[in-house]
Amino acid sequence: MSSFWAVFKRELKSYFATPVAYVFLVIFVAFAGYLTFSKQGFFEARQADMQPFFVNLPLLFIFMVPATAMRLWAEERKVGSIELLFTLPITIAQAVIGKFLAAWAFLGIALALTFPMVITVAYLGDPDKGLIVTGYLGSFLMAGGFLAIGCFFSAVSKNQVIAFVLSVVACAVLVFAGMPTTLNYASTFLPAGCVAAIKGMSFQEHFESLQRGVVQFGDLAYFALLIVGWVAACTVILDERKAS
């Protein structure tokens, strides 16, 4: 097992070593269910699809993913364990990727725990399985994007609250930029090209197309670039700030 896997394993285990994981999973699953059945009127719609579930995830992720990410590096720096980690034979990139993937796997577990939703839809009707798969794929990629942003801000500040607030703001900007109300407002004073650019940068645009079952290279590349970019920025900032 390489040093990278050692960090991955330790990080994933650490979520479950404290009540953090259980609190997060219960709240996430409860809220996802509540928003689907209550707010989105799942039963009233009389349609056997997962649309009411997926449509809420960006808003839910704005708070839940930064809550997962805020401890990643802020805690290491506060406790001082970053000095231990970076004096072991492991590169900063290996440590960052190991911790990021562990947190992403944890979010994957949270998403997997929403499986009763799939069972409910399958029991009530005959849903399009492809839509469910691409919907989950989009959700997982979006969680990765949010997490990469959270990972970066966790490396920026030793204080977990500051890391959380900065991540929430950054994620919210990327979600709300794609909302029709924002785009309509922007179109009143910005040229069409700029509005299209804002739309293209938003999570909504790419997540919605995956929800519709359309897997395009552009959407996958968007999430991949977003994740790689923020994780790389996290590596650079950690190298600069680890000893400060």
Add this chain to the structure above:
Amino acid sequence: MIEVKELRRSFGPVVAVDGISFSVGQGQVLGLLGPNGAGKTTAMRMLACYIRPDSGTASVCGHDILKDPIGVRRSLGYLAENSPAYPEMTVGGFLRFICDVRQIKGKDRKKSLDRIVPMCSIDSVYHQTIETLSKGYKRRVGLAQALIHDPPVLILDEPTDGLDPNQKHDVRKLITEMGKDKCIIISTHILEEVEAICSRTIIIARGKVLVDSTPKQLKEKHHVSLDEIFRTITKMKKSA
């Protein structure tokens, strides 16, 4: 085994380490002495490749700290100032994690753990989480992680800080024994410790090496205790 050449590091306007040079060979225990803020910890952190120097370089077992930091980290055991660890992990889980990162597997891992746990007297707390341990036990766990791969070079930042007199005696004995075939640098404020375990001492203040000698030679030259020598040298520098 350790070659330090003109190592310099500043933090903003404060020069923490100002062009220090020295070398330490196998079988030597070097005591780094200095008042608070002298630059001991910064120098050790640079040798452990935790922070990069502004200029100068150093090598550990032939590995350059700038060109091959991973090689350096493989060949040394480093105990940081406050023995940082992961509080939620058990002592056993923490040491297994260190083995994983250092690629110590299978029988070697069992052998390493069987050697290090009694050596550092942490058998009784092996299944306890680190956050529940006393300062002394945390220090010993830190020492265990630094020694687990039996490295040829050890850098220990105040290794006996927080230990009770019996534990201090044990750790000093351990360092003296290991010092016969390893290259060890320790930093300390306790001058009796230098006399007891160090074959050589370097006094630094304001980032500069003021004295590089053996405790015995220092006492012979100045005809007073190490304590007085330390005060005279560091205060002389301050007033200058």
